[in-house]
Amino acid sequence: MDGSNKIGISLVGSGNGRIPLVFDINDIKKLRDIGVAGILSGTLPSAAQQNGFLSVPLRLMVEEALWLTETGVAFFISGPESVTTAAETVTSSEMERARQELEHSFAEQRVFKRQQHAEKMARLGLSNAEGKETPALLESSLFVEIPSASSLISNEAKRQGNDPAQQQKLWHKLKDGCTNPGDYRVYKALKQQNYFLSPGARFGGRFIAYPGDPLRYHSHMTVQPALDYRRDPLNLLQVVSGGRLGTGVKKLWVVAGVRAHEEQEDIESDVSFFSIEWAGFG
Amino acid sequence: MDNSELVELVKTNLSHQQLWDSVRSFKLSNSDTWMVNGLPPHKLSNDDEELETEWILPVELQQYNSGNMTLEMADQFFAELKCRRIILGIVNDDGTVVYYFMYKGLHKPKKN
Amino acid sequence: MASKTIERDEESSITRDLLDSDDEADELSKDWSHIAKLCKSQAVVPKRGDKDYEPDGTNAQELLLYRAKKAMFDSLSDAARGTVVKNQIKAFYVPERHLAFISQPKGNFMHTMGKVDRNGTCWLNFHEFVYLAERGTITPYFKRSDREDHGLDPLLSIQDLYLLFRSSQESDEFAVFAHLKRLGFIVMPSQMSPDDHNNDQIKHMPRAGLTDSLSKLTKALSQIFQVPTYHPLQYHLTRYTTSGQIYAALNKLVPFYTAPKTAKEIDQERYSRTINSRKNDFTFDVWKPQGSFKKKTPGLPDLHILVLNKNTSDYSFPTYSVIRSLFQSVYSKYDGTLERQESAAGSPLSSKTGKQFSKPVPPHLEQQRRLKKGYRSFILAVMDDGLISFVKLTESDFGSENVWFKTTRRASKNKPRSDRSTRHNGGKNPGGEKKTEELNAIR
Numbered sequence: 001m002d003g004s005n006k007i008g009i010s011l012v013g014s015g016n017g018r019i020p021l022v023f024d025i026n027d028i029k030k031l032r033d034i035g036v037a038g039i040l041s042g043t044l045p046s047a048a049q050q051n052g053f054l055s056v057p058l059r060l061m062v063e064e065a066l067w068l069t070e071t072g073v074a075f076f077i078s079g080p081e082s083v084t085t086a087a088e089t090v091t092s093s094e095m096e097r098a099r100q101e102l103e104h105s106f107a108e109q110r111v112f113k114r115q116q117h118a119e120k121m122a123r124l125g126l127s128n129a130e131g132k133e134t135p136a137l138l139e140s141s142l143f144v145e146i147p148s149a150s151s152l153i154s155n156e157a158k159r160q161g162n163d164p165a166q167q168q169k170l171w172h173k174l175k176d177g178c179t180n181p182g183d184y185r186v187y188k189a190l191k192q193q194n195y196f197l198s199p200g201a202r203f204g205g206r207f208i209a210y211p212g213d214p215l216r217y218h219s220h221m222t223v224q225p226a227l228d229y230r231r232d233p234l235n236l237l238q239v240v241s242g243g244r245l246g247t248g249v250k251k252l253w254v255v256a257g258v259r260a261h262e263e264q265e266d267i268e269s270d271v272s273f274f275s276i277e278w279a280g281f282g
Numbered sequence: 283m284d285n286s287e288l289v290e291l292v293k294t295n296l297s298h299q300q301l302w303d304s305v306r307s308f309k310l311s312n313s314d315t316w317m318v319n320g321l322p323p324h325k326l327s328n329d330d331e332e333l334e335t336e337w338i339l340p341v342e343l344q345q346y347n348s349g350n351m352t353l354e355m356a357d358q359f360f361a362e363l364k365c366r367r368i369i370l371g372i373v374n375d376d377g378t379v380v381y382y383f384m385y386k387g388l389h390k391p392k393k394n
Numbered sequence: 395m396a397s398k399t400i401e402r403d404e405e406s407s408i409t410r411d412l413l414d415s416d417d418e419a420d421e422l423s424k425d426w427s428h429i430a431k432l433c434k435s436q437a438v439v440p441k442r443g444d445k446d447y448e449p450d451g452t453n454a455q456e457l458l459l460y461r462a463k464k465a466m467f468d469s470l471s472d473a474a475r476g477t478v479v480k481n482q483i484k485a486f487y488v489p490e491r492h493l494a495f496i497s498q499p500k501g502n503f504m505h506t507m508g509k510v511d512r513n514g515t516c517w518l519n520f521h522e523f524v525y526l527a528e529r530g531t532i533t534p535y536f537k538r539s540d541r542e543d544h545g546l547d548p549l550l551s552i553q554d555l556y557l558l559f560r561s562s563q564e565s566d567e568f569a570v571f572a573h574l575k576r577l578g579f580i581v582m583p584s585q586m587s588p589d590d591h592n593n594d595q596i597k598h599m600p601r602a603g604l605t606d607s608l609s610k611l612t613k614a615l616s617q618i619f620q621v622p623t624y625h626p627l628q629y630h631l632t633r634y635t636t637s638g639q640i641y642a643a644l645n646k647l648v649p650f651y652t653a654p655k656t657a658k659e660i661d662q663e664r665y666s667r668t669i670n671s672r673k674n675d676f677t678f679d680v681w682k683p684q685g686s687f688k689k690k691t692p693g694l695p696d697l698h699i700l701v702l703n704k705n706t707s708d709y710s711f712p713t714y715s716v717i718r719s720l721f722q723s724v725y726s727k728y729d730g731t732l733e734r735q736e737s738a739a740g741s742p743l744s745s746k747t748g749k750q751f752s753k754p755v756p757p758h759l760e761q762q763r764r765l766k767k768g769y770r771s772f773i774l775a776v777m778d779d780g781l782i783s784f785v786k787l788t789e790s791d792f793g794s795e796n797v798w799f800k801t802t803r804r805a806s807k808n809k810p811r812s813d814r815s816t817r818h819n820g821g822k823n824p825g826g827e828k829k830t831e832e833l834n835a836i837r
Contacts, residue, residue, distance in 0.1 A: 010553055013562030017706040023553040025471055032463065039780030041569055042552065043576060046473035048529040051576055055470055057556060059780035062705065083554045084489050087536035090548045098549065140480035146527060146534065148475070150553040177707050193388065201704060201778035211390075211448040215462040216455070218445045220390050227353060234356070235348035236341060236372055243382050250391045257353030272353055275389035279369050279381035280326055281300055393447055 007031065007074040008157055009065050010057075011170060014079065016177035018170075020065035021057040023149045028058045034073065035196050036064050037214050056148040061199060061207075062178055063187035069171055075161040076170040082156045090152070098151075106142050113138060180206070182226030182258040189256070189271040190223065197223075203249060204242055221254045221275065222246055229257030229272060239276055247278040283351055284314045288340035292318055292371040295379045296338065304335075310362055315355075316340065317363070318371065327383075329392055337363050338371045338381070345375070360386045475530045475552065485523060486537035486547060492560065494523040496532065503531055506580045506687055519583065520564070521571045524555045528572070567677055567701045570775040573782055574699075578683035584676035584698060641796075650793025653721075653769045657728050660770060664722055675723065676772060677701040694727045698772040705779060712774075721789050724770040761795055 007027040011018040022028055022038065031038060038058040047053060060068075068074035150157075160166055175184065183206055190197060196210040198219075205222035222242070227234070234255060246253040252275040259270055289307045296302040296318065305320035318338040325333055339359065341351060359368060370382045449455060477483075483501060487494045499508065499516035503526060508516040518526065527534040527550075534550040541547075559565040574581050634640050654660045679695035681687060700720065703709060712720065755763075768788035776783045 010557055012556050012559050012565045014560065015562075017562040017703070017708065019562045019565050021553075021556055023551070023556075025467065028470075029463075029467060040470075041780050043525070043528040043572060044469070044473050045475045045528070045530045046469070049576055049578065051573055053469070055473060056552065061779040077557070080558050080560065083536075083550075083557045087548050087550075087554075088538055088540070090538075090546055092546060095546055095548065140478065142479045143474070143476055144479060144482055144533060145474050145476040146530065146549070147551045148553060150551040150557075152548055152551065152554055153557070179705050179707055179709055190388075199705075199779040199781045201776065201783055202781060209388075213459055213463070215466065216445055216459045217448060220448070221388065230352060230354050232352060233348045234351050234353065236343045236351075236370075237345070237348065239370065239382055240343065240372060240380060246391075252385075252389055252391050254388065255353065272357055273386075273388050274353060274356055275383075275385040275387070276370075277383050277389075277391070279383050281322075282295070282371075282379055282381040390448070 006072070006161060007068065008077050008161070009060065009068065009074045011065075011076050011078045011174065016173055018062075018078075018174055018177060020060040020062060020076075020174070022060065023057050025056060025148070028056070031058070031068075032213065035191065035194060035213075036060065036068065037196050037198060038064065039199070061187075061197070062174055063184045064197070066171060066175055066184055067188060067191060069167065076167055076174075077153070077157045077160055078166075078170055082153045082160070083150070086152045086156055102144070105145070109142050110138060113141070180225045182228070182256075183207075185258050185271055186223060186226045186256040189273075203251060204245055205253075208251070209254070219251055221252045222249075223254045223256060226256050226258045226271075229259045232257075243276050243278045246276070252277050283341075283355060285340045285342070286314070286316050288342055288371075288373050289316045289318060291373055291377065292338060292340040292379055295371075296320055310359065313358070315359070317359070317368075327392065336369055337365050337367075338369045339384075340371045340373060343372050343374050356384065357386075475528065477530045477533060483532045484535055484544075485518060485526070485532040486535045486544070487523065487550065487558070488537050488539075489558075490539065491517075492520055494518045494520070494534065495537075501531065506689065509689070520559070521568050521581075524568060525572050525575055527555055528552060562706070563701070563703065566703050566777045569777065569780070570699065570701050570782055571678065574678070574680060580681040580683065580687055580692075582679050582681075582692070582695075584679045645793075645796075648793070651791075652794055653789045653791040655769055655791070660724070660728060664725055676720070677775075679726070694725060696727050698724055698726050699775050700772060701775045701777065703777040705777075717787065720772060720787075721770050724772055726772075728770070761797070765790060765792065765795060765797070 007022065007030060008024065010021045010023060012021055013019055021041075022031065028038070038060045040054040040056065041059045042055045042057050044050075044053055044055040065074070065076075069076060175181065178184065187197060187207065190207070190209055196212065196214055196217075197207045198210070198214060200206050200208045200222055202208075203222045206225045207223040208219045209221040209223055210217050210219045222245075224238070224242070239253070242253040254273055254275050257272045257274075259272075293305050293307055297305045297320075301323045302320040303323070305318060307316055307318045309316050318340060319335050320338070321333065321335055326336065341349060343349075356368075367383050367385045370384055372380045372382065374380070446455060446458075483496060483498075485494045485496045494517070496508070496516040496518065499510065499514070503522075504510075504516065507522045507526070508518045510516050518532075523532070523534065526532040534555060535544065535547045536550050536554075537544075537547055556565065559568065571581050632639075632643070634643070654663050676698040678699040678701075679692075680697040680699055681692060682696045700712075702711075768790040771786055771788035774785040774787060776785060
């Protein structure tokens with residue numbers, strides 16, 4: 001999308017609470033290869049009446065978006081203004097180019113459809129002329145695609161990607177929008193150990209951790225919202241309820257203590273994990 | 283973390299209800315925290331290689347008070363005991379005790 | 395094809411799998427996205443196979459993962475969004491109004507979406523606009539403010555549409571909207587003003603509201619006069635000869651909130667609430683899928699939904715008073731009345747007619763049902779970074795129920811209804827007052 005190979009993360013909304021989304025399927029593939037699965041959340045047009053399998057956009061957790069941009073894999077694209085401005089200033093030559101692209105796609109489709117038709121006729125043992133499709137029928141069956149990724153804002157996206165000050169600003173805004181800032185450090189610590197992470201509310205946690213791609217591997221842990229290593233007590237009522245739930249769904253109940261930030265930036269020793277499960281008696 | 287009042291209850295529960303052997307209690311150094319250890323009647327987890335002495339930390343569950351055990355303290359217990367897991371012996375207000383494994387670090391669930 | 399490879403037993407011979415993978419590697423060099431556009435494919439949805447415990451570094455596992463991913467990405471890129479020329483419906487987004495219009499409205503979606511104005515132009519709200527574009531029903535364009543014609547109105551991509559959301563809350567609400575729409579529900583922005591839901595009953599509301607508040611006042615007063623039951627002297631003055639009397643006294647001792655139970659009581663409460671405060675409104679009103687739905691006269695909704703994002707810094711779970719106020723604004727189809735609950739637990743739609751055929755249910759079971767099912771309810775849709783949890787909150791009323799011991803056979807058998815009717819009338823009915831006392835004594 002932009003000149004570099006960075007993945008574009010669109011931040012939806014304004015102010016602090018923003019939703020990170022990815023629209024390019026190739027970007028989604030790249031993310032998956034580096035252990036970020038995300039949640040597909042758009043209607044799958046070929047099966048539009050179900051929620052089990054969804055399509056682009058891919059929604060990321062805020063922690064994921066922070067990590068991807070911090071590590072330089074991705075950059076942010078923001079704001080309704082980028083779309084409205086670009087749309088209001090579209091030139092007639094740009095419109096003409098879009099029209100030509102559509103025409104080009106139509107031409108390809110015509111060739112393909114005629115060929116398909118001819119093959120079908122041949123299979124049925126009919127001469128091509130006999131079952132000739134009327135041009136009108138052919139024209140009305142041409143497909144107009146609604147693209148996932150924007151070409152309208154591609155220039156603006158490039159500009160934003162090359163504006164470090166704005167990228168920084170967006171990064172901090174996004175971080176400030178989190179309920180529990182310590183969760184980001186827990187996320188990073190788990191990421192360093194190559195876990196795939198997904199949102200965890202379904203199992204009563206902040207994250208669910210998978211040892212590999214969730215497509216193929218069962219998750220191992222329900223990770224709780226970060227605790228302050230020195231100050232926050234371990235909530236035993238949650239240990240009891242969470243531990244039993246975890247036993248039922250074969251996941252360990254993981255608590256993470258995050259040390260106050262003054263000390264060190266070293267992630268390895270930054271977060272202490274403990275895994276809890278029912279002992280099987282009592 | 284003063285848990286001295288819970289020690290007898292947990293010891294009794296382990297010996298007489300859970301049928302553990304050699305149940306003993308002792309105080310951790312530089313702390314007012316008590317630990318219980320003992321030998322369970324059988325392997326506690328299929329993933330365990332052999333029967334071994336387990337360490338139990340008696341703690342009290344209160345409905346509206348999440349207690350006072352921080353993760354820093356948990357780290358200190360592990361440091362002194364040098365074991366791979368401790369068992370939280372969680373005492374409820376009706377005198378029953380429930381037991382939970384607590385492993386240091388990230389641990390995998392049982393395979394079966 | 396893609397789905398078959400996933401469905402196949404993992405233990406199938408590895409050599410054969412490897413051969414297959416060679417075939418697929420050849421095909422990979424082709425550009426699938428082109429073909430996808432041409433043959434807008436039938437649903438190719440990969441099936442979830444059995445998963446493994448953890449990666450073990452074997453080729454067999456790598457292969458399975460490769461296929462799972464391939465099946466997924468194939469079905470994503472095969473399913474291009476859009477429409478054939480014949481069915482194309484263009485919708486134009488107007489940024490100033492944050493709405494989109496369709497000049498020549500047609501299509502089935504018109505039954506449940508959009509609003510047609512005086513000029514015959516159909517206006518879609520932003521949720522409807524994005525939802526319909528995402529499934530290819532409409533083609534989204536941007537209406538430029540500086541031009542009359544559509545000559546320079548650019549086609550919008552899905553990315554553009556999402557970036558046009560005005561807040562993250564609006565986008566979260568869209569996710570819930572689309573989730574429900576895909577399941578066939580009819581979803582509208584919640585209309586808290588009862589005026590929109592007309593009918594005569596509500597026109598009489600002002601008076602009903604007044605009498606209601608009066609009756610509440612008397613109720614409150616009578617509760618104040620009950621206060622002396624707290625006094626220790628009470629226990630010297632009263633002689634308890636049966637356990638029933640003890641329970642009855644306890645019942646008076648513990649204050650409780652009485653949930654409104656009949657449709658009428660609920661309407662009255664809502665009215666008194668709408669004049670007081672209208673802060674906490676629902677996000678959506680939802681109707682179950684139905685062919686006869688009319689946008690102009692939708693009737694009472696089946697569900698109310700409130701959308702919350704649990705991961706934002708300004709999130710807080712609704713407090714008790716917020717939840718109370720939300721209950722007060724519930725006006726969805728109500729099937730919690732006692733009459734209805736007596737009918738067999740069938741579908742809520744049939745219960746209206748099924749009433750007279752149902753068998754009588756023993757009172758204690760009926761009570762259990764009341765406690766379990768509760769009265770007014772609404773649904774929280776909790777957004778967790780793209781995963782939605784639907785949680786139903788129902789108002790229950792344990793205080794009004796005698797759950798401690800069985801009522802004496804005589805009371806429950808002779809007049810199974812009087813028990814309830816007196817409770818509902820409260821102290822309003824002078825004839826009923828005595829009965830209430832009797833029953834309290836029994837309790």
